[in-house]
Amino acid sequence: MNIMAYLTRIRLAAGPDTMRVLANRERLHAVMAACGGDGRILYRQEGATLYATGPGRFDLDGIRERLDVEQAETTGYDRFLDSIRSGMSLRFKVVCAPVKTVDGRKIPLHDRGERRAWLERTLQRHGADLRMADIGSPERIAFTRKGGTVVLTGITMQGILHVDDADGVRRMLTEGIGTGRAYGMGMITVSR
Numbered sequence: 001m002n003i004m005a006y007l008t009r010i011r012l013a014a015g016p017d018t019m020r021v022l023a024n025r026e027r028l029h030a031v032m033a034a035c036g037g038d039g040r041i042l043y044r045q046e047g048a049t050l051y052a053t054g055p056g057r058f059d060l061d062g063i064r065e066r067l068d069v070e071q072a073e074t075t076g077y078d079r080f081l082d083s084i085r086s087g088m089s090l091r092f093k094v095v096c097a098p099v100k101t102v103d104g105r106k107i108p109l110h111d112r113g114e115r116r117a118w119l120e121r122t123l124q125r126h127g128a129d130l131r132m133a134d135i136g137s138p139e140r141i142a143f144t145r146k147g148g149t150v151v152l153t154g155i156t157m158q159g160i161l162h163v164d165d166a167d168g169v170r171r172m173l174t175e176g177i178g179t180g181r182a183y184g185m186g187m188i189t190v191s192r
Contacts, residue, residue: 006056018067026145039163045184089131126177128161
């Protein structure tokens with residue numbers, strides 16, 4: 001399965017441009033979308049590092065114009081994706097916003113058991129079984145968008161998954177899971 005995807009890692013310096021952008025997820029979304037190449041991108045912030053994936057190469061010069069960057073690199077993701085096989089076990093990490101819909105509104109899941117069940121269902125829909133999981137504590141992420149306040153509840157989840165459907169897992173790695181993907185949620189990364 002040839003997806004044509006790229007993986008980018010950006011290590012940020014603590015300069016004024018970075019601080020201004022990281023203070024608001026809407027600004028970070030605008031920077032990532034402007035520099036993300038073709039199509040929809042996924043990204044995740046881990047401390048002073050941004051990870052991103054998408055179908056096009058990131059405009060690293062554009063990132064450097066908008067953020068204070070120590071190091072940035074983009075590499076092809078296809079070879080890794082093509083190496084995923086049914087029957088493999090992989091370590092995973094994702095920051096996501098698990099929700100349920102009540103009366104047409106998305107409501108964050110507060111119970112650890114509900115969050116784990118959400119993760120199990122989500123992975124199964126994408127061709128993987130959950131073998132082990134560490135469900136972190138929720139982090140409230142609030143920012144302004146179009147004059148209103150958007151609130152997301154981000155939760156870091158990591159553990160081990162078993163690949164049942166390699167194509168499904170590849171799609172999950174390039175399309176993400178859950179809500180809030182435009183704002184740094186849902187990018188799942190794996191390693192052997």
